[in-house]
Amino acid sequence: MIPNPQKFFEEWPDANAAMKARSPEIGKAMGQFFQAMMKDGALSAKQKELIALGIGVAVRCEPCIYLHVEKSLHAGATPAEIMEAAGVAVMMGGGPASTYAPVVAAALDHFQKQAQA
Numbered sequence: 001m002i003p004n005p006q007k008f009f010e011e012w013p014d015a016n017a018a019m020k021a022r023s024p025e026i027g028k029a030m031g032q033f034f035q036a037m038m039k040d041g042a043l044s045a046k047q048k049e050l051i052a053l054g055i056g057v058a059v060r061c062e063p064c065i066y067l068h069v070e071k072s073l074h075a076g077a078t079p080a081e082i083m084e085a086a087g088v089a090v091m092m093g094g095g096p097a098s099t100y101a102p103v104v105a106a107a108l109d110h111f112q113k114q115a116q117a
Helices: 005-022 024-038 045-058 062-074 079-098 101-116
Strands: none
Touching: 005 024, 005 062, 005 101, 024 045, 045 062, 045 079, 045 101, 062 079, 062 101, 079 101
């Protein structure tokens, strides 16, 4: 597996739109649930995004990693916080999860390059 966040973000909008066209209920339900759960509450949105990122690493979900690195950055997380969350996920998920920590690093590189452009 070679992480390719640029390709993911180029293809994701069309893939997601195709899913919503076939089953709008999935997109609507997930969108509402996501909005309700990821806003500030007892935990900040940043903390929730870091948790979601960690879960994405632990369950080895590459799209989850890309999307939650982006959302973590937008919520104010630093690259160091993001990598530390990935490290905690690796500690919990072991060897299989460790193979997804480079995906986190590649996503951070992608967004840092975008910010510099």
